[in-house]
Amino acid sequence: MTRTILVAGGAGYIGSHMVKHLLEHDYQVIVLDDLSKGHADAVPSDILIRGSIGDARLLDQIFRQRSIDAVMHFAGFIEVGESVRKPEKYYRNNFANTLVLTEAMCRHEVSRFIFSSTAAVYGNPLQTPISEAHPLQPINPYGASKLMAEQALRDFDHARGLKSIVLRYFNAAGADPGGQLGERHHPETHLIPLVLDAALGVRDAITIYGDDYDTEDGTCVRDYVHVADLCQAHRLALDSLLSGGSSKAYNLGNGRGFSVREVIDTASRVAGRAIPFQIGARRAGDPARLVADSRKIKQELAWSPEYASLETIIGHAWTHRREHFKGHGSSGLWKPSAAA
Numbered sequence: 515m516t517r518t519i520l521v522a523g524g525a526g527y528i529g530s531h532m533v534k535h536l537l538e539h540d541y542q543v544i545v546l547d548d549l550s551k552g553h554a555d556a557v558p559s560d561i562l563i564r565g566s567i568g569d570a571r572l573l574d575q576i577f578r579q580r581s582i583d584a585v586m587h588f589a590g591f592i593e594v595g596e597s598v599r600k601p602e603k604y605y606r607n608n609f610a611n612t613l614v615l616t617e618a619m620c621r622h623e624v625s626r627f628i629f630s631s632t633a634a635v636y637g638n639p640l641q642t643p644i645s646e647a648h649p650l651q652p653i654n655p656y657g658a659s660k661l662m663a664e665q666a667l668r669d670f671d672h673a674r675g676l677k678s679i680v681l682r683y684f685n686a687a688g689a690d691p692g693g694q695l696g697e698r699h700h701p702e703t704h705l706i707p708l709v710l711d712a713a714l715g716v717r718d719a720i721t722i723y724g725d726d727y728d729t730e731d732g733t734c735v736r737d738y739v740h741v742a743d744l745c746q747a748h749r750l751a752l753d754s755l756l757s758g759g760s761s762k763a764y765n766l767g768n769g770r771g772f773s774v775r776e777v778i779d780t781a782s783r784v785a786g787r788a789i790p791f792q793i794g795a796r797r798a799g800d801p802a803r804l805v806a807d808s809r810k811i812k813q814e815l816a817w818s819p820e821y822a823s824l825e826t827i828i829g830h831a832w833t834h835r836r837e838h839f840k841g842h843g844s845s846g847l848w849k850p851s852a853a854a
C-alpha cells in the first residue's frame with residue numbers, strides 16, 4: 515500500500531532532500547511550505563502547496579481532501595543568533611505553529627508525526643558524547659522553542675494518542691549525492707557552505723569564531739552529519755511509526771567531532787586550493803564541543819550512516835555549491851515529474 519506523507523517545510527534544505535528520498539522510495543508526498551526560507555524549485559511543482567503550518571483552515575482543507583498517513587515537520591526558523599534578538603519569532607513559528615499543526619492532525623485523526631529537533635535542546639553539554647539521557651537545558655530561544663514543541667508532543671501522545679519520533683540533529687551538512695539538491699540558506703550562517711564560498715572566491719575569507727576554546731586546536735568542535743543520512747533516519751522513523759512503534763527521541767550525529775580548523779583543512783583538500791581565513795571573536799552562545807552519542811537509533815531502528823566521512827560530506831557540498839555559483843539556475847537542478 516502506498517503511503518502519503520505530508521512534508522512541512524519540504525522546500526527547505528533538509529526537507530527538499532527528504533522529499534526526493536521519499537519519492538525515490540515510492541511514498542506519495544505533499545509539501546506544505548510558505549517559502550519564507552525555502553525554494554519552490556527544490557521540489558516538484560505539482561506536489562507543493564504554498565502556505566503556513568500556522569494556518570488552521572488550510573490544514574483542515576489539506577487533511578480533509580487527502581488521506582495522509584504521517585506528517586514530517588521540518589518547517590521552522592533556524593538561526594540561533596536571531597532567536598536571541600527576536601525570541602517571539604521563534605516561539606511563534608517553532609512552537610505555537612507546531613501546536614496548530616498537531617491540533618489539526620488530532621482533529622483529522624492523523625496520528626504519526628516526525629519532528630526535526632536539534633542538539634540545541636541540550637544547551638552547554640555537561641559531558642560529550644551527548645546521549646538522549648543528557649539533561650535538556652537549552653541556552654537560547656531557538657533550542658527552547660524546539661524543546662517546548664518536544665514537551666507538547668509528549669503530552670499529545672498521552673492525551674490524544676499522537677505518536678511522534680523526535681530527531682535531534684547535530685550539524686546537518688552535505689548535499690544530495692546525486693548532485694541535484696544542496697544547501698541554500700539566505701542568509702547562510704553555517705560553517706561548511708561559508709568555507710566553500712571562500713574557496714570559490716564568492717567571499718574573501720572565512721572568519722573563525724574564536725581559537726581560544728578548550729579544544730585540541732582552540733576552535734569549536736562539531737559533529738557533522740550528512741543530509742542523506744538524516745533522510746535515511748527519517749524513513750526508518752516513519753516505518754517504525756507506520757508499523758505501530760511508540761513515541762521516541764533520538765540523536766543524529768556520527769559520534770566524531772571536527773574542529774573549525776579541521777573543516778577548513780578538509781575543504782582545502784576537497785577543493786584543491788588554499789582557503790583564506792582569519793581569526794575573529796567568539797560567537798555568543800557557541801558551546802566548545804558538541805558530539806552526539808547516536809547509539810540508540812542505531813540499536814533500535816538500525817540506522818546506519820552511509821556518508822560518515824567529513825571528506826565525503828564536504829565533497830558533496832562542494833559539488834553542489836560549485837555548480838550553483840557556475841550559474842545553473844537557482845540550483846534547483848532536480849526536475850522530477852513524480853507527483854503525489
Ligand SMILES: NC(=O)c1ccc[n+]([C@@H]2O[C@H](COP(=O)([O-])OP(=O)(O)OC[C@H]3O[C@@H](n4cnc5c(N)ncnc54)[C@H](O)[C@@H]3O)[C@@H](O)[C@H]2O)c1
Nearest residue numbers: 523525526527528547548550551552566567589590630686
Ligand atoms: N540545518 C541544520 O543544521 C539543523 C540542525 C538541527 C535542526 N534543524 C532543524 O531542521 C529543520 C529544517 O532545517 P533546514 O536547515 O532545512 O532549514 P530551512 O530554512 O532550509 O528549511 C525550513 C523550511 O521551512 C519553511 N517554513 C518556515 N516556517 C514555515 C511555516 N510556518 N509554514 C510552512 N513552511 C515554513 C521555510 O520556508 C523552509 O523551506 C528545522 O526545523 C531546523 O530547526 C536543522
Ligand SMILES: O=c1ccn([C@@H]2O[C@H](COP(=O)(O)OP(=O)(O)O[C@H]3O[C@H](CO)[C@@H](O)[C@H](O)[C@H]3O)[C@@H](O)[C@H]2O)c(=O)[nH]1
Nearest residue numbers: 632633634684685703704705708721722723734774800804
Ligand atoms: O563563519 C563561521 C560560521 C561558523 N563558525 C563556527 O563553526 C561551527 C559550526 O557553526 P554552524 O555551522 O553555524 O552550526 P552550529 O552553530 O553548530 O549550529 C548547527 O548545529 C546545531 C546543532 O549542533 C543546530 O542546533 C543548529 O540548528 C545548526 O545551525 C561553530 O563552532 C561556529 O562558531 C565559524 O567559525 N565561522
